[in-house]
Structures are given as C-alpha cells and as structure tokens.
Amino acid sequence: MGYDEFRREGGKMKEYAYFLGCITPNRYPGIEASTIKVLKRFGIETRDLNGASCCPAPGVFGSFDLNTWLLIAARNVTLADMIGLDIYVTCNGCYGSLQEADHLLKERPELKEWVNEILSDEGLEYKGRIKVKHIIEVLYEDIGVDKIKDAVVSPINAKIGAHYGCHFLKPSLVRGHGSPEKPTILDELIEATCAESIDYKDKLMCCGAGGGLRSRDLNTSLEFTRQKIANMKDAGIEASVDTCAFCHLQMDRGQIEIKEKFGEEYNLPILFITQLIGLSFGFSTKELGLDKHSIPMTEKFIR
Amino acid sequence: MSLLSEIEECGEVIGKDTIDSFLACMQCGKCTGSCPSGRVTSYRTRRVINRLQAGDRSVLADPNLWMCTTCYTCYERCPREVRITDIIRAVRNLAAKEGYMSKSHRATASYVIKTGHAVPINDETKKLRKELGLSEVPPTTHKFPKALESIRKIIKKTNFDKLVGFDWDTMSLEERGEK
Numbered sequence: 001m002g003y004d005e006f007r008r009e010g011g012k013m014k015e016y017a018y019f020l021g022c023i024t025p026n027r028y029p030g031i032e033a034s035t036i037k038v039l040k041r042f043g044i045e046t047r048d049l050n051g052a053s054c055c056p057a058p059g060v061f062g063s064f065d066l067n068t069w070l071l072i073a074a075r076n077v078t079l080a081d082m083i084g085l086d087i088y089v090t091c092n093g094c095y096g097s098l099q100e101a102d103h104l105l106k107e108r109p110e111l112k113e114w115v116n117e118i119l120s121d122e123g124l125e126y127k128g129r130i131k132v133k134h135i136i137e138v139l140y141e142d143i144g145v146d147k148i149k150d151a152v153v154s155p156i157n158a159k160i161g162a163h164y165g166c167h168f169l170k171p172s173l174v175r176g177h178g179s180p181e182k183p184t185i186l187d188e189l190i191e192a193t194c195a196e197s198i199d200y201k202d203k204l205m206c207c208g209a210g211g212g213l214r215s216r217d218l219n220t221s222l223e224f225t226r227q228k229i230a231n232m233k234d235a236g237i238e239a240s241v242d243t244c245a246f247c248h249l250q251m252d253r254g255q256i257e258i259k260e261k262f263g264e265e266y267n268l269p270i271l272f273i274t275q276l277i278g279l280s281f282g283f284s285t286k287e288l289g290l291d292k293h294s295i296p297m298t299e300k301f302i303r
Numbered sequence: 304m305s306l307l308s309e310i311e312e313c314g315e316v317i318g319k320d321t322i323d324s325f326l327a328c329m330q331c332g333k334c335t336g337s338c339p340s341g342r343v344t345s346y347r348t349r350r351v352i353n354r355l356q357a358g359d360r361s362v363l364a365d366p367n368l369w370m371c372t373t374c375y376t377c378y379e380r381c382p383r384e385v386r387i388t389d390i391i392r393a394v395r396n397l398a399a400k401e402g403y404m405s406k407s408h409r410a411t412a413s414y415v416i417k418t419g420h421a422v423p424i425n426d427e428t429k430k431l432r433k434e435l436g437l438s439e440v441p442p443t444t445h446k447f448p449k450a451l452e453s454i455r456k457i458i459k460k461t462n463f464d465k466l467v468g469f470d471w472d473t474m475s476l477e478e479r480g481e482k
Contacts, residue, residue: 066392068457211374213370223343
C-alpha cells in the first residue's frame with residue numbers, strides 16, 4: 001500500500017526521531033537504510049536526532065556506574081523531548097537504556113530534578129512528553145501486520161528463526177509488553193512477508209553479547225551464539241531474523257569468529273526485521289545493505 | 304558501612320526497594336536453572352544472592368560476577384520477585400569502585416569518553432553509508448563536537464573518568480594493574 005492510499009484511509013502522517021545508537025550507524029548502516037525505507041512506504045517520516053551519543057549500553061555502562069548511565073541516557077531522551085518527537089530505536093540495548101531511563105524519570109520526580117539540574121548546562125530540560133518506542137512497536141502498532149501483508153510484492157519463501165533478544169521484552173515490569181515467555185509479535189511480522197517462522201530449541205535464549213560479556217570474554221559469549229545458531233540449523237531454519245543491532249552483530253560477525261575460534265561453520269544468513277520486510281517489498285539486497293554482511297545471503301534472500 | 308548499604312548507595316537510581324528485594328530470596332535456585340550463562344560458565348546466580356545475604360564481600364572480587372549477560376530471565380521467573388539483574392548491576396558498580404574492572408571494559412568506556420560512542424565509526428562503514436544514500440558520518444556526537452563536550456562534562460561530573468582511569472592529557476587509559 002502506498003502513501004496516498006494510506007492517507008485516503010485516514011492515516012495521519014507520523015514523524016519520529018531515530019535514535020541510532022552505535023552498532024546501527026557505525027557497523028550495520030544497512031539496518032538504518034532499510035528501516036527508513038520501510039517506514040517511508042507507509043508515510044512515516046524519520047528525523048535525525050542531532051547530537052545523540054551511545055545510549056549508553058544498559059548492561060555495560062549500567063554495570064560500571066548507574067549514575068553516568070542514567071544521565072547520558074536521559075540526555076538522549078531529552079534531545080527528542082526538546083523537538084517534541086517520539087523516538088524509535090533499532091537496537092534492544094538502546095531500547096533498554098532509553099526506555100528504562102524514561103520510565104525512571106516519569107516514576108521518580110527526584111531523579112527528574114537531579115537530571116534536569118545537570119542537563120540545564122546544555123540548555124536541555126527533560127519534560128517527559130515523548131515515548132521511546134522499539135521499531136517492532138512501530139511496525140506492529142502504527143502500521144500493523146495486515147498493512148504489511150498487503151504491501152508485499154516479492155514474497156519470502158523460507159523457513160525463518162525468530163530471535164527476539166532480551167531487552168525488547170524484559171524486564172516486562174518496565175517494558176510493559178506482557179509476558180516475555182511466549183511472545184508472538186516478531187513471528188507475526190516475519191509471517192507477514194509470507195515466510196514461515198519455525199520453532200527451535202531455546203528460541204528465547206540470549207545471543208550472548210550483552211552485559212559486557214562480548215568485550216570481557218569473547219569465547220564464552222560466542223558459545224551462547226554457537227548454541228543458538230546450531231539449534232536453528234537443526235530445525236531446518238534457513239535464516240535468522242532479529243530485532244536488535246547488537247544481537248545482529250553477534251550472530252552475523254560472530255559466525256566468522258566461531259569459525260576462527262571453534263572451527264565450526266554454519267553460514268546462516270542474519271537479517272534485521274526491516275531488511276526482511278524490505279526484501280518482500282521489492283527492495284534489492286544491495287539497497288538494504290545485505291550484500292555487506294559477514295555471512296552472505298543465500299538465493300532466497302537475493303533480489 | 305554494611306555491604307547492603309554500599310550496594311544500596313551504588314544502586315540509588317534504580318531504587319532502594321529494588322536492591323533490598325534480595326533479602327526475600329529463599330534460595331530455591333530457579334534463577335540458576337534459568338541462566339544461560341550458568342550452562343557454560345561457573346557463574347551461579349543463586350550463590351551470588353546467597354553471598355550477598357551473608358554480607359560476604361568476596362563476591363565483589365569474583366570474576367563470575369561478570370559472566371551475566373543481563374538477559375533478565377532469572378528476574379522474570381523469580382517466585383520471590385527478587386530484581387536479580389538490577390541487583391547484579393548495582394553489585395558490579397561497587398566492584399568497579401573497588402577496582403575490579405577489566406581492561407577490556409575500561410577500553411569500552413574510554414571509547415565513549417573519546418568519541419561519544421562505545422562502537423565508533425570506521426572508514427569501511429563511512430564508505431558503506433555513502434553507498435546506501437546515508438550521510439557519511441551519522442548525525443551523532445561524531446558530527447557535533449559540542450554534543451561530545453556535553454557528554455564529557457557529564458562524565459567529569461560523576462567522576463566516571465576517574466573510575467575508568469582515563470587520562471585527559473594523553474586521552475588514553477592510565478596504566479593500572481588488573482585486579
């Protein structure tokens with residue numbers, strides 16, 4: 001469905017500030033390009049969030065110094081608050097930091113006061129007027145599975161392993177998307193492209209990158225990844241689709257590291273959800289940055 | 304000062320109630336059973352909570368404390384609503400304060416001090432960004448030096464630079480033995 005049709009149906013043009021984080025713009029810009037393109041198909045515009053920084057990673061900087069973590073995360077949320085736009089993110093780590101910081105500032109007035117005192121140096125003030133959203137929420141709630149289905153011109157005929165990552169759904173008390181034990185939101189989005197979302201052993205297991213484990217102990221971190229990917233291969237899965245730039249890096253580049261360190265080769269293509277949807281909308285592999293992944297795309301994912 | 308009150312102080316922004324929730328732990332072990340790290344390392348979530356309850360400071364020096372990926376599975380499943388993952392983060396804050404911060408973690412922190420990003424841009428990605436029709440450099444601290452200054456001000460205010468051992472004269476990490 002094109003933009004005009006969307007408008008005819010009474011859809012209001014929505015504009016978001018895109019909080020990029022680190023991995024998306026600095027390692028996998030294909031995720032950035034794909035996301036902007038897919039949203040534009042539905043009349044959703046993306047605006048730059050000028051001067052944003054690292055979120056900073058919730059399990060890494062949150063593990064070093066929670067005060068610094070909250071202040072930098074709050075500054076990033078406030079940049080969007082100042083221009084009155086809701087944020088979307090394409091990384092569970094960014095979501096973890098920004099959504100949790102926003103939640104804490106809305107719940108605890110004394111924290112808001114402290115943060116604002118420090119941010120006032122830069123002429124910033126957190127007012128709590130905006131929402132921090134994960135791209136999955138924008139796809140599922142603002143657009144919806146049916147409209148995505150209607151826009152598919154190049155169906156994906158493949159068996160996909162959904163990888164939710166951790167911080168999109170957990171802690172559920174803060175995220176508010178319901179139980180993280182049996183989610184379907186990503187599976188539904190995958191199946192909107194005509195692909196089949198296949199169940200596999202330990203589907204909801206962590207990729208292994210978070211909490212500073214990847215930088216501190218790469219071998220241990222890769223062992224998580226190896227288990228997940230081997231489980232997907234065992235289930236006959238042809239590619240994995242994720243919701244998080246950091247998981248994406250861990251599972252794509254991680255397969256090269258697994259080959260080097262453990263001598264095991266899996267060659268499982270890794271796609272971010274908007275890259276999969278982008279392919280089904282007729283965008284080329286190159287336009288979506290999929291030709292630059294560490295693990296090459298197989299025939300079913302080449303357009 | 305007791306171990307509990309030191310952890311409460313480190314975890315002030317996530318709240319005293321969150322930290323104190325470990326006092327309700329009944330040592331059932333559902334956390335350890337749910338832990339993906341526990342499958343491949345000797346990290347035992349239940350044992351960490353047990354040592355905290357006993358006021359055992361040796362937990363701060365234990366490298367296993369850093370094997371948690373903060374996946375929150377234990378936090379979600381705990382029958383006593385112990386906010387385990389958040390507690391781990393606060394305990395790690397205290398461990399970092401006492402000097403138990405790995406060189407690789409100090410390096411990650413130093414990238415944010417230097418560039419505003421934990422994973423900064425490189426030439427290969429700049430080229431790819433252009434090919435994809437994106438700006439060569441993203442509109443972040445990479446493009447706005449004033450924004451990077453704001454990040455550095457925050458870092459100086461919280462003494463994060465001292466925690467990490469960052470030398471502003473050489474713009475690199477100070478030599479420090481790893482505990």
